Amino acid sequence: MASLKTTPTISNDSVPDLLSTAALWQDQGRKVALATVVQTWGSSPRPPGSMMIINDEMAMLGSVSGGCIEGAVILEAQEIMIDGKARTLEFGVGDEQAWDVGLACGGTIRVYVERLEQP
Amino acid sequence: MVLLTDMKTGCQEIFYPLDPQAAHPLLDQILVAVREDLSFIHEAPGIHEEPGEQTFIQVYNPPLRLIIVGAVHISQFLVPMARMAGYDVTVIDPRRAFGNAVRFPDCSILNDWPDDALAELKPDHRTAVVILTHDPKLDDPALEIALPSPAFYIGALGSRRTHAKRLERLKHLPGLDRIDGPVGLDIGAKSPAEIALSILGAITAALRQGDEK
Numbered sequence: 001m002a003s004l005k006t007t008p009t010i011s012n013d014s015v016p017d018l019l020s021t022a023a024l025w026q027d028q029g030r031k032v033a034l035a036t037v038v039q040t041w042g043s044s045p046r047p048p049g050s051m052m053i054i055n056d057e058m059a060m061l062g063s064v065s066g067g068c069i070e071g072a073v074i075l076e077a078q079e080i081m082i083d084g085k086a087r088t089l090e091f092g093v094g095d096e097q098a099w100d101v102g103l104a105c106g107g108t109i110r111v112y113v114e115r116l117e118q119p
Numbered sequence: 120m121v122l123l124t125d126m127k128t129g130c131q132e133i134f135y136p137l138d139p140q141a142a143h144p145l146l147d148q149i150l151v152a153v154r155e156d157l158s159f160i161h162e163a164p165g166i167h168e169e170p171g172e173q174t175f176i177q178v179y180n181p182p183l184r185l186i187i188v189g190a191v192h193i194s195q196f197l198v199p200m201a202r203m204a205g206y207d208v209t210v211i212d213p214r215r216a217f218g219n220a221v222r223f224p225d226c227s228i229l230n231d232w233p234d235d236a237l238a239e240l241k242p243d244h245r246t247a248v249v250i251l252t253h254d255p256k257l258d259d260p261a262l263e264i265a266l267p268s269p270a271f272y273i274g275a276l277g278s279r280r281t282h283a284k285r286l287e288r289l290k291h292l293p294g295l296d297r298i299d300g301p302v303g304l305d306i307g308a309k310s311p312a313e314i315a316l317s318i319l320g321a322i323t324a325a326l327r328q329g330d331e332k
Contacts, residue, residue, distance in 0.1 A: 015179060036175075036177065038124075038126070038158075038160055038175045039159075039160050047157075047158070048157070048158040048159055048160070048175075048177075049157075049158030049177050049178060085129075086129040088126060112124065112126070112175065114129065
């Protein structure tokens, strides 16, 4: 039972873990963005409310899809961390960009990405 | 608590819908979101085909709870598995040789008698209760409190024969058919870890498909 001797498991789904990690990154001087799934159509792996945090060293925690669009969200987030303007990204099968990043699950996802300001 | 985000302007507002004095134009939609634990965009009807305001209602409900009666070997596997699935886990066992921080590090442990502890914890509709002591002295009082509660899942360890005897002992209680016994999904689980997996599977099925059955 070695695994039980470690600290509590960090779940990618746990909001407190995501937000405390975001705060830790900020304390370390990193810029941080928060991506939230706000709307889905058709089959999509993560429901509205699912979140992912990204920092300016391209690290991420959490998820907004089954791994198909995270790469694109991380890239967009880099810009948003600099200009501070929140925006909504849409990924769908009919969308060239989405096809490029491989959203093969057959759905459409809207993801809201915002910069987390220093408290 | 909910976070409201205006999708056009990015303006955000924190709102506490369960405050008795809570007032908000979107209160009805917010209460649905909180009750169903479902975040969604509310779109106000636009004027003359213009798109209306879009507000993202994001729910921050407290985590689901799992209450385990019996700090047994299966529980040592069920605790970390349930945590990974997002549950806030409490273990109840009056026997300190079982329920202690060496066997369950970083876990909330109550060494009270199960009926007292459960009455205190008040299982609600976002709580699962799993009873694993295998000892009627501890299991039965726990079931007496759990059965009338709105807990979304109640499971009790024991073979078909043990479970039949339990139902006979507790036949004065209402809602006996709510007990998932023998506990867990029927996947042929043998080891403590496998049984923990089958229990978490049954809890997930009750949570996600409960209304469909």
